[in-house]
Amino acid sequence: MPADRMMPTEESADLIDLTRTIVDKELRPEVDEAERTATFPREVFRTLGRAGLLGLPYPEEYGGGGQPYEVYLQVVEEIASAWAAVGVGTSVHALSCFGPFHAGSEEQKARWLPDMLSGELLGAYCLSESHAGSDPAAMRTKAVRDGDEYVITGAKAWTTHGGHADFYKVMARTADTGGRGISCFLVPADAEGLSADPPEQKMGLMSSTTTTMVFDGVRVPAERRLGEEGQGLPIALAGLDSGRLGIAAVATGVAQGALDVAIAYAQEREAFGRPIIDHQGLAFVLADMAAAVESARATYLHAARLRDAGRPFGRQASIAKLICTDNAMKVTTDAVQVLGGAGYTRDFPVERYMRETKVMQIFEGTNQIQRLVISRDLRH
Template identity: 60%
Template sequence: MFTDEMSGLPETPEIAALMELTCELADKELAPRAADHEERGEFPRELVRTLGRSGLLGLPYPEEFGGAGIAYTAYLRVLEILASRWLAVAEAVSVHTLACYPLAHHGTDEQRRRWLPEMLGGEQLGAYALSEPAGGSDAANLTTRAVLDGDAYAVTGVKAWITHAGVADFYNVFCRTGGPGSGGISCLLADADNPGIQPQARERTMGLRASPVAQVVLDGARVDADRLIGPLDGGFAIAMGALDSGRLGIAACAVGLAQGALDYAIGYARDRQQFGRSIIDFQGVGFLLADASTQIAAARALVQSAAALRDAGKPYSLAAAQSKLFATDVAMKVTTDAVQVLGGAGYVTDHPVERYMREAKVLQIVEGTNQIQRLVISRYLAKGAV
């Protein structure tokens, strides 16, 4: 149930056309396939490629490299629409956009000209290899190591919880090139066909079963030295900057998922008859829906406000953490309440709300757990941030 008034975006012909295209693709291509792919655990690679060919995989990046050059506020709106129909696809777009960030923002002009157009053109899909088995939130102490050997880095280690593992065309590999701590980490851009990069068996996840997540073993993978993105030992700052943007993407996905759950619950509550009238007319149900609608509107406004700061070139790390925290908590509550509105029907797979609830949980974990978001926010408060 999306309207221009709810989006807060400027009403331009270009934005209107983008949103119309997104809604059309979401309704015709995503919604009819979601349940079947999720049940079978099959990643919709060709569908994501279709989105890429339609220009949706490079939206916030410069037109000169094949992107669309649109504002982050509009890009997040696209994610929201996609997520309201199928979260796994919206997450795929968000993760790919995250994976393009290091090269787009920290690569040299020559690196961007060489590799970025293919990434933004729709044929390639990216992955972001930061987390490790022993250190998810503690990224500054990662142990994957890269040693310069002639004209290439030999990379050895294990990455964990990598979305698109096994289906990605390229990986951003964050690895240790210097001493301990955040100051010794670098970012390497590696092709997926590198024989030293070995995706492992997929994790058996609670939700988002169509989205492949797995460990990736790097067994002496040789990555050409000219694929170092940004300064040597300067990768941690790149990783954190990318995550600020990525958190906004996940927040927008959360808003979209919550909206999809609310729309379904409203439709059900209007049609379901008990005691001679629609159950939406009973306060016990109607108030749940009213609260959900209000919470979604607040989350959407918070996300758009944070994106507007980013678009204006202002600091937005605090706002990104707040957006991710609030929007994903809202998604968890709204999807849980949607199951409650449907009652017993909400607990069976005949209706999608049980899937929405399972999917919402992961949004409180990825791109930094919500406990990490609270830590980030509290540290800003300790410094005197308002």
């Protein structure tokens, strides 16, 4: 059954209806084959872009939807309930647009944002390195000024959409001054010297390509730097709070999808002469799953509403990411248990949901890092 939502406006309710229609007609029929064959769903992102769903939280003047984050995240959740990889990709694309919008000049915004927000240009985000995941200030990728250009050399790990994106938001070191020496650049995919390593062989999200991007003396015009030199890490960290909410919504969507499958199966499967949902032991498992999904949704929506109101929301974003992904891991694991042996086969999607959810406790800052962020904020 679909999530019971209370949307803030009639327009936003229509957006949910539109999203559900696209999900049912365009995503559900393709997800199993795409995940089985590890096929990147580029055309799906174009469909979402043409429907106006990729740029929802950005202003209409740049081609966005002008919607509050509360609405955008619920759209992401609906997408992820059917196809987690596309939900993750939608969140990553929005994060890739964060830098140009918040740190770009008016000329840069007018030049790049319309094609980004329409989905004609799909974005990727290059922050982590193989030795610098939770500690981005330790990055070694360098950008050296050479006249009107920068020359970028290094490698960026765990790049979602790597090799398929049209542009990469890249953090690179412009000075040897720790976190204050990092700058932000928009690198086009066709830049000479930019290449993608073979994709990672992952446990889940097979249709979402994850690679290391290699920068071998990539020349980038200085006009593609966002903000001033040294502002890269603050730009990255500011965007991560919003990105964490995106992953919280994705995780909640996957959990909702798992709950829906488990309920449907429990109503049809019989044991000892009655549907298994009528057995209290299993009914209580489903009740706990439903409570976990709805509490997760309430948690990320609270953080989103703070963001929409212009209030600090960093701690609440970390709480949402932590709660939503941990809850989703429990819900998807329980969904496999509800289906029993059938849940362990690929005849049902719950084994995929379980595999996909695990990484959500890791990326956009591990859940251990979220606890660190939360505990530090409590000291103030």
